[in-house]
Amino acid sequence: VITVVCGGVGAARLLAGLVQVVDPAEIVAIGNTGDDLVLHGLSISPDLDTITYTLAGEVNPETGWGRRGESWSAMAALEQLGGPSWFRLGDRDLGTHLFRTGRLAAGGSLTEVTAEIATAFGLGLTLLPMSDDPVRTRLELVSGEDVSFQEYFVRLQHDVAVRTVRFDGADAAHPAPGVLEALEDAARIVIAPSNPVVSIGPVLAVPGIRAILRRRRADVTAISPIVGGAALKGPADRLLRELGAESSAAGVAAWLADVAATLIIDEVDRDLASEITRLGVAARVTETVMRTPALAAALAAFALDGTVATA
Amino acid sequence: VITVVCGGVGAARLLAGLVQVVDPAEIVAIGNTGDDLVLHGLSISPDLDTITYTLAGEVNPETGWGRRGESWSAMAALEQLGGPSWFRLGDRDLGTHLFRTGRLAAGGSLTEVTAEIATAFGLGLTLLPMSDDPVRTRLELVSGEDVSFQEYFVRLQHDVAVRTVRFDGADAAHPAPGVLEALEDAARIVIAPSNPVVSIGPVLAVPGIRAILRRRRADVTAISPIVGGAALKGPADRLLRELGAESSAAGVAAWLADVAATLIIDEVDRDLASEITRLGVAARVTETVMRTPALAAALAAFALDGTVATA
Numbered sequence: 001v002i003t004v005v006c007g008g009v010g011a012a013r014l015l016a017g018l019v020q021v022v023d024p025a026e027i028v029a030i031g032n033t034g035d036d037l038v039l040h041g042l043s044i045s046p047d048l049d050t051i052t053y054t055l056a057g058e059v060n061p062e063t064g065w066g067r068r069g070e071s072w073s074a075m076a077a078l079e080q081l082g083g084p085s086w087f088r089l090g091d092r093d094l095g096t097h098l099f100r101t102g103r104l105a106a107g108g109s110l111t112e113v114t115a116e117i118a119t120a121f122g123l124g125l126t127l128l129p130m131s132d133d134p135v136r137t138r139l140e141l142v143s144g145e146d147v148s149f150q151e152y153f154v155r156l157q158h159d160v161a162v163r164t165v166r167f168d169g170a171d172a173a174h175p176a177p178g179v180l181e182a183l184e185d186a187a188r189i190v191i192a193p194s195n196p197v198v199s200i201g202p203v204l205a206v207p208g209i210r211a212i213l214r215r216r217r218a219d220v221t222a223i224s225p226i227v228g229g230a231a232l233k234g235p236a237d238r239l240l241r242e243l244g245a246e247s248s249a250a251g252v253a254a255w256l257a258d259v260a261a262t263l264i265i266d267e268v269d270r271d272l273a274s275e276i277t278r279l280g281v282a283a284r285v286t287e288t289v290m291r292t293p294a295l296a297a298a299l300a301a302f303a304l305d306g307t308v309a310t311a
Numbered sequence: 312v313i314t315v316v317c318g319g320v321g322a323a324r325l326l327a328g329l330v331q332v333v334d335p336a337e338i339v340a341i342g343n344t345g346d347d348l349v350l351h352g353l354s355i356s357p358d359l360d361t362i363t364y365t366l367a368g369e370v371n372p373e374t375g376w377g378r379r380g381e382s383w384s385a386m387a388a389l390e391q392l393g394g395p396s397w398f399r400l401g402d403r404d405l406g407t408h409l410f411r412t413g414r415l416a417a418g419g420s421l422t423e424v425t426a427e428i429a430t431a432f433g434l435g436l437t438l439l440p441m442s443d444d445p446v447r448t449r450l451e452l453v454s455g456e457d458v459s460f461q462e463y464f465v466r467l468q469h470d471v472a473v474r475t476v477r478f479d480g481a482d483a484a485h486p487a488p489g490v491l492e493a494l495e496d497a498a499r500i501v502i503a504p505s506n507p508v509v510s511i512g513p514v515l516a517v518p519g520i521r522a523i524l525r526r527r528r529a530d531v532t533a534i535s536p537i538v539g540g541a542a543l544k545g546p547a548d549r550l551l552r553e554l555g556a557e558s559s560a561a562g563v564a565a566w567l568a569d570v571a572a573t574l575i576i577d578e579v580d581r582d583l584a585s586e587i588t589r590l591g592v593a594a595r596v597t598e599t600v601m602r603t604p605a606l607a608a609a610l611a612a613f614a615l616d617g618t619v620a621t622a
């Protein structure tokens with residue numbers, strides 16, 4: 001088993017590469033649910049859906065989230081009523097949230113419902129939420145405002161200074177069924193190139209997960225989402241700085257040093273390898289920007305055995 | 312003030328006529344919420360929405376419910392996931408339910424949210440739910456099954472025998488703010504041509520409403536939804552029979568005799584006038600099938616003063 005600790009878009013692309021080089025039946029993806037929200041009464045799991053849509057070839061290729069060929073009639077109607085429309089829900093995407101919400105209300109667990117959705121979309125791998133219990137990533141801004149992850153990420157377009165990040169509910173959360181086993185049993189564990197603070201952070205905050213990763217640190221390879229000092233997507237660079245770390249692959253290495261013995265960094269960051277090594281993390285260098293499915297597959301293969309290094 | 316006790320489609324059409332002959336600012340419509348449901352986590356008020364969409368010129372003219380020019384992407388996506396899709400929710404219609412659910416979750420009352428929706432759709436009259444408290448119409452079938460109104464009406468297409476009808480929650484429900492006043496202050500009260508059992512019945516079951524109607528009985532005019540022994544739409548005829556009444560305008564008169572001194576019946580039922588009179592209800596005869604807006608306006612005017620009788 002190969003187990004991947006996942007955020008959203010970066011993880012989804014890595015998984016789309018991984019299924020090209022490993023039998024999907026041998027892959028377990030553990031998804032971040034700290035971004036989840038209840039909006040308009042609907043239970044929404046953005047990172048799980050991004051993974052599902054991406055692997056199903058259903059993701060909107062322009063945005064990296066949401067569904068391909070989407071329409072927006074419900075949002076338009078909601079806007080006409082003066083309802084909150086900052087979190088864009090396409091009509092087809094709504095079908096997923098209606099299903100999830102109905103199944104949860106009928107007593108299904110998020111693990112069960114996630115598996116049902118994954119199966120319906122034809123996914124061959126196992127997609128697990130990190131927990132069936134609610135964990136909510138919240139950010140205290142320098143302005144003093146306290147906001148949910150989606151308010152920060154979507155409504156405020158992460159264009160605000162953050163003082164602290166916390167994961168409400170994490171202390172009381174249990175890992176979802178199968179999560180600890182997938183980490184214990186994995187031949188290799190990969191931490192996807194997702195935001196280490198707000199995408200990987202919530203997963204590590206679920207009691208039990210970080211402890212296993214620390215124990216299995218030698219078998220854990222992380223992939224830096226920071227390339228040339230900047231996040232490929234989202235606010236990872238800024239967040240690392242604001243929380244006192246370095247906005248670089250070395251900053252990522254420091255952030256994840258306790259759980260990952262190896263960090264894959266991009267060619268452009270080759271000069272940081274020695275700094276990363278001094279942090280006690282082995283740096284491996286390859287092309288990490290997954291511009292094509294072939295590059296994603298190469299990165300996934302490199303993460304597993306290093307034989308596909310491009311340099 | 313003219314106050315109208317309402318169900319769904321028949322009431323909506325009557326109101327569309329009434330606003331042509333009375334200043335909408337002088338009209339209060341009290342809507343049935345016994346049909347309301349929570350589905351996929353969304354709070355849905357079908358009768359209130361049918362009234363709103365109809366008065367806004369937004370109703371689907373073919374079905375009498377739902378929105379004009381509707382698309383069905385969310386339902387299609389839900390069906391692909393194997394979710395329950397017997398209750399059809401169009402994409403634009405979903406916007407209304409998203410808005411309502413979000414506002415209720417934020418602490419708004421159904422009265423407030425209904426007013427907000429009515430205002431956004433440009434309605435000039437006042438639309439009130441019968442209660443802000445949940446009242447749920449349920450039917451015990453002869454088969455022994457116990458079903459919600461929408462399961463009966465939509466899923467089973469009312470093609471089943473009913474043993475009893477009850478209104479769960481009605482005993483503990485309070486009339487919504489403004490409802491009792493609208494009934495007390497009305498110059499005339501009209502009971503719309505809606506199903507007397509499952510559309511008007513829930514409104515009468517809210518404590519306080521029936522008592523006022525009984526006291527004001529002389530000022531209450533009902534319009535029979537049964538024409539020539541058959542319901543114009545839905546199962547009113549069959550339900551009346553199954554619950555021991557007559558499936559006719561006379562059956563409607565008997566059903567509503569305690570709350571309405573006058574019943575308007577259709578030309579085709581002219582022969583029933585004397586039977587209705589013997590029940591202590593004054594029968595007035597006119598054309599009641601609202602095939603056109605002009606006919607709806609004529610019926611509304613007739614209900615108010617009788618000057619537009621066609622025969």
